[in-house]
Every structure is written in C-alpha cells, then in structure tokens.
Amino acid sequence: MHNHVRELRGEHGWSQADLAERLDVSRQTVNAIETGRYDPSLPLAFKLAKLFGRPIESIFDPGSST
Amino acid sequence: MPRFEEGRYQRRVALAMLLYVAVMLLAWPLVRGTASPPLKLALALLPTLPVLYVIWQMAQRVWHGDELEQRTHLIALGASTAFVGVASLIGGFLAAAGVVALDGSILIWVFPVLLIGYQSARWWVARHYGSEACAGDGAGMPLRWRLLLVAGLTAAVGWLAWRRQDGFDNGMFLGMAAATVLFVLVQGILHWRRRRRSGAAPSHDA
Numbered sequence: 001m002h003n004h005v006r007e008l009r010g011e012h013g014w015s016q017a018d019l020a021e022r023l024d025v026s027r028q029t030v031n032a033i034e035t036g037r038y039d040p041s042l043p044l045a046f047k048l049a050k051l052f053g054r055p056i057e058s059i060f061d062p063g064s065s066t
Numbered sequence: 067m068p069r070f071e072e073g074r075y076q077r078r079v080a081l082a083m084l085l086y087v088a089v090m091l092l093a094w095p096l097v098r099g100t101a102s103p104p105l106k107l108a109l110a111l112l113p114t115l116p117v118l119y120v121i122w123q124m125a126q127r128v129w130h131g132d133e134l135e136q137r138t139h140l141i142a143l144g145a146s147t148a149f150v151g152v153a154s155l156i157g158g159f160l161a162a163a164g165v166v167a168l169d170g171s172i173l174i175w176v177f178p179v180l181l182i183g184y185q186s187a188r189w190w191v192a193r194h195y196g197s198e199a200c201a202g203d204g205a206g207m208p209l210r211w212r213l214l215l216v217a218g219l220t221a222a223v224g225w226l227a228w229r230r231q232d233g234f235d236n237g238m239f240l241g242m243a244a245a246t247v248l249f250v251l252v253q254g255i256l257h258w259r260r261r262r263r264s265g266a267a268p269s270h271d272a
Binding site: 026031 | 132133134135194195
C-alpha cells in the first residue's frame with residue numbers, strides 16, 4: 001500500500017526516530033511503513049492520522065502499491 | 067506500555083548464559099557421583115533455571131514489542147517450533163522403529179535448536195520488512211563485547227577441559243569453539259554486507 005508518511009514526516013521536520021518515539025514504535029517499524037514493506041494496523045494508522053492532523057485516506061492509498 | 071530495551075535484554079540473556087555455562091561446568095559433573103536422590107534431582111535440574119529466565123526475558127521482549135516486532139517474533143517462533151516439532155517426530159519414529167539409536171539425553175538439544183531456528187527465522191522474516199527490521203534499536207550490546215564474551219567463555223571452558231581431562235568438558239569445549247567460529251563468521255558476513263550497503267545507498271533517515 002502506498003503512503004505519504006515520509007513526505008509528512010519531512011514536512012514536520014522529524015527524523016524517523018522522532019516519529020517512532022511519538023508513535024511508541026521502533027524506528028525500524030517507521031522505516032518499514034515508509035518503504036511500503038509493512039502496512040500498519042488500524043490503531044497505528046489512526047495514531048499516524050491524528051499525529052499529522054489528516055484523515056487516514058489522505059495518508060494511505062489502498063489503490064496503489066509500492 | 068514502555069518500549070522494551072534491546073540492550074538490557076541482551077545483557078540479561080548474556081548473564082543467564084554465563085550462569086548456565088558455569089552450572090554446566092561446576093555443578094553438572096557432580097550429578098553422577100551424588101547418592102542422595104533429592105540432591106541429584108536438584109543438581110540435574112539446576113541448568114534449567116537460567117534457561118527459564120531466558121524464556122521469561124524472551125516473553126517480555128515479545129510482549130513489549132511494537133506490532134511489527136511482535137509479528138516477526140511470532141512468525142519466527144512458529145516456524146522454529148514447527149521445524150523442531152517435525153524433526154522430533156521424525157527422530158521419534160526412527161528411534162521407535164530401531165532405525166537409529168537415540169537416548170533421552172538428546173532432549174537437551176530441543177531448546178538450543180529451537181533458539182537457533184528462531185533467530186534464523188527471525189532474520190529471514192525481518193528481511194521481508196526491510197534490512198533494518200531485525201537490527202533492534204541500535205542499543206544492543208556492542209559486537210566487540212559479544213565477541214569478547216563468547217571468546218572468553220570458550221577459553222574458560224577450554225582451560226577447564228585441559229585441566230580436568232574430562233570427556234564432557236572436551237565435548238563442551240569443542241561444541242563452543244565450533245559455535246564461536248560460526249558466530250564470528252556470521253557476524254563478519256553481516257558486518258561486510260552492512261558496510262557494502264551503506265556505501266552503496268544513502269540513508270533514508272531525515
């Protein structure tokens with residue numbers, strides 16, 4: 001599933017470690033999500049959406065894959 | 067829920083393994099010469115204490131991991147358990163049919179093989195989620211300390227084996243020496259691959 005996590009993280013000026021700390025996950029998990037190798041669970045996706053202040057569908061695009 | 071500290075896990079497991087080797091070298095040889103059944107039982111089961119502690123630490127590591135870490139741990143544990151289960155079934159049938167001669171002491175190898183299978187499967191599963199997914203938080207015990215610990219343990223067992231001229235100690239020394247060589251080889255290959263990859267691709271981290 002394609003996502004815009006990397007771009008949004010960049011807009012906020014956060015490193016992967018910063019985002020991982022805010023989400024309470026490991027930096028490796030953030031990296032796996034950004035590279036499209038891992039699709040997060042619904043609770044984690046909601047956490048991301050809340051953190052970036054955007055709806056889930058504007059962050060994750062189920063129609064395309066990486 | 068607080069994140070699990072990989073470095074603390076590795077230090078605790080290393081300490082438990084040190085205890086295990088110490089028990090196997092110092093207490094286990096006394097088992098056969100002990101007449102008292104309760105003492106014999108206590109000595110025979112003493113090595114299981116550090117192993118139970120390691121299992122507890124592993125459970126904590128899985129419990130406190132994030133969703134991707136839990137996924138990789140559980141897939142690896144499942145794959146390893148299936149492998150050990152099938153191997154035990156095959157060995158059991160062959161022994162029952164008299165094709166191979168196996169005694170009960172082979173059960174000692176079940177847990178170590180399960181652990182080796184778990185680590186190998188976890189490495190393989192983590193590759194699917196990116197090369198970094200099994201690297202931990204970078205807070206693990208430094209490689210040089212791990213190598214030093216393993217080399218020191220092997221040297222201590224070798225020294226004891228040389229002093230006591232005991233078959234059990236010799237077997238343990240040879241097994242540990244072989245495992246040390248394998249460990250150094252695997253770490254060397256992983257280190258070389260990491261260096262090659264970091265030289266070829268820019269970091270994804272902002």
